[in-house]
Amino acid sequence: MKNIGQKEREMELMPKLRLGWLNGWLFLAFQSLITGILLATVPRNVFRRLIDRSGFSKSQKIMLVISKTIAVCDIVLITLTPLKIGSILFIIGTISLLIGLTGLTIAVFNFKNTPLDQPVISGIYKLSRHPQNLMQTVSTLGTCIAIGSWIALFVLILAKIPAHFVNIAEEEYCIEKYGNSYREYMKRTPRYFLFL
Numbered sequence: 001m002k003n004i005g006q007k008e009r010e011m012e013l014m015p016k017l018r019l020g021w022l023n024g025w026l027f028l029a030f031q032s033l034i035t036g037i038l039l040a041t042v043p044r045n046v047f048r049r050l051i052d053r054s055g056f057s058k059s060q061k062i063m064l065v066i067s068k069t070i071a072v073c074d075i076v077l078i079t080l081t082p083l084k085i086g087s088i089l090f091i092i093g094t095i096s097l098l099i100g101l102t103g104l105t106i107a108v109f110n111f112k113n114t115p116l117d118q119p120v121i122s123g124i125y126k127l128s129r130h131p132q133n134l135m136q137t138v139s140t141l142g143t144c145i146a147i148g149s150w151i152a153l154f155v156l157i158l159a160k161i162p163a164h165f166v167n168i169a170e171e172e173y174c175i176e177k178y179g180n181s182y183r184e185y186m187k188r189t190p191r192y193f194l195f196l
Contacts, residue, residue: 017080024078055173070159093146100139
């Protein structure tokens, strides 16, 4: 039988949910603060380009809504789950959060510094065609680890399935807008970091 101290250091399928000051919402709030600050530095026309979904089909927009809805469920789980402060999970989760936010910061600045009439293909975009999404996932993954919740991790992965189709829709839009230069970029750059 495991003692309480050991259980607090391990991932659990479904940790007890409760309101508290030292819950996963702290990591989510920090992630949201950094993201908000980054987006505040982006000029309005660049921000419009960042969130433009005008080229999406109805089914692609539905995938976006499904992904966001599942992500909200994960936010609720994370918000109500205590952090495993003092455990190795907390340390690993914190490191993952910081790596994700660092990558996100680089990605936003690469996006911001690319002329509007060109595809974003430099900087961290040489490693991944979707570094902003990837780095936000790494940050949220860190939060799921820091709270030690397998169910939150599963919901995160579940939210990324329809998000994958949203990423494909973004690529289709970029092919339509930028043509062969984007096709060439797709040939040399993986969609998700090391994974083609």
